[in-house]
Amino acid sequence: MAQKKIAVYGAREGSGKTVVARELAGAFHLRGKKTLLVDMVLGGGQVTRALGLSPEPNLGQWLQEIDRQIKSGRPYFELRFSPEEITSYIQRHYTGLDVLATSPVDFPGQAAGMVEVVVTHLRSLPYEVVIFDTRSGVREYILRILSMVDIVLLVEDGYHYHIQHVAEVLERLREAGVKTDHFQLVYNRMPSVVDESPEEAAANLGLPLAGVLPEHPELRQLRGATNFLSFDIADQYTRAMNELIDRLE
Template identity: 35%
Template sequence: MKTVVIHSIHPREGKTKIAKELAGFVQLQGRQVILADLDFIADPHRRALGLPSKPNLEDLLQEITKQSDTKPFFDIQFSKEQLEEFFLNHQSGLKVLSSENSKKLANDEDIAQKLRTTVRNLKKMPYDLLILDTDSSNRDYNQVVLQEADLVLIVMDNFRYNVKDLVHYLRDLNDMGYDTDHFRIVLNKIPNPLQIPVEELEKESGLKVMGIIPVLSGSISPSYDTQTEDIHLIVSQPEKNPSFVQAIGSVVDELGILS
């Protein structure tokens, strides 16, 4: 199973939307996908997909905590059936490990070990793709998740201050001994010609731009009776936003998941 982390160095870059749409696109092509929300600072995926609040990531972490009383974290194993008890089922067939808003988890002294245990167990599942959405902090628990991935997609725009921050972020990770060779960039809007060109962005950061996702055109009608924005998978209605869906498909092609 290929493991892809969707990350950003600033909040509100659109990584959650891209995470769920990438997961949904691959699921709708007949593959089996897990979308794991590891951002417990906010609760994007349950809201974004119109799913119940239980079970969720915190329930799984509590089970890991209980098992860690009698065994080391690296020895904590879950079967497929045990892990699936913590998943929510979207109508598309997508499996979602949802996260409630649990900011207190960030202060758990063992949270990095618990998330590593979570991700390593998820990676053993007999699925085709695991997409992990993180928060935007440079915390140790995120660094653990980034190193567990086959590919890390940094969602950003090409404004100069963002590019400068990305370069510093990558340098800091390298200085701490973390590998960033598996990092790539996904732009969250059509590049502004007054800002840094894609070629210069790639040169300055040393990262390849895997795709460009345009801003959604028009309003999106929710699939459920709710006030939540973007409650459904946009890729399930390609006729309404063809350029957006085509761009998501191009990123999927670059990932090589469907080949």
């Protein structure tokens, strides 16, 4: 079975993309898919803390080895790592989900080639699904990831002014040479009666609508919303996430 690589991307910080990436990976894992969650927010990811993982091993250790070999004179596209070397950097969550924790160190200006090495090598591992949580905005290494995966889920909460910003970011990505025909929109909040419908927003952005998720209880707490009926909200979220995965499969 071919490996499915999915990047979860947000046009801005605070879109809730990390929660979506984490829940998406967990849902695939619960379906029996061999899944790897990769925190590609170099220097600042939240997956390790959110899942209660150890700081090490992590992606940064692998990137430092890649950096060392590049500095020794080897082109990044000639680097080779065995499956055993790669898995030494991966942690296993108590649920059985495998996680490549984020690098605590950023690599500004040189990360694109290094990240390409990582994404290319992960193809050799026996994962059916690889989920990448990516940094928001437009950086060269993020552009490389978005161009190498099979699907990009563009996560946004659906407020009109945020959707306008998404359109601007999509234009910047296209100007930077990123093809967006594999992008799909994910609404990360149920729209109110005064909001543009998800279908209209997706059509205006020129993207397919992958799904509409209720606001996750964790995000509701961060944004100061009430916890009333939180169990119902969690159940609604689970159903909506399963519907999203049905479409992705």
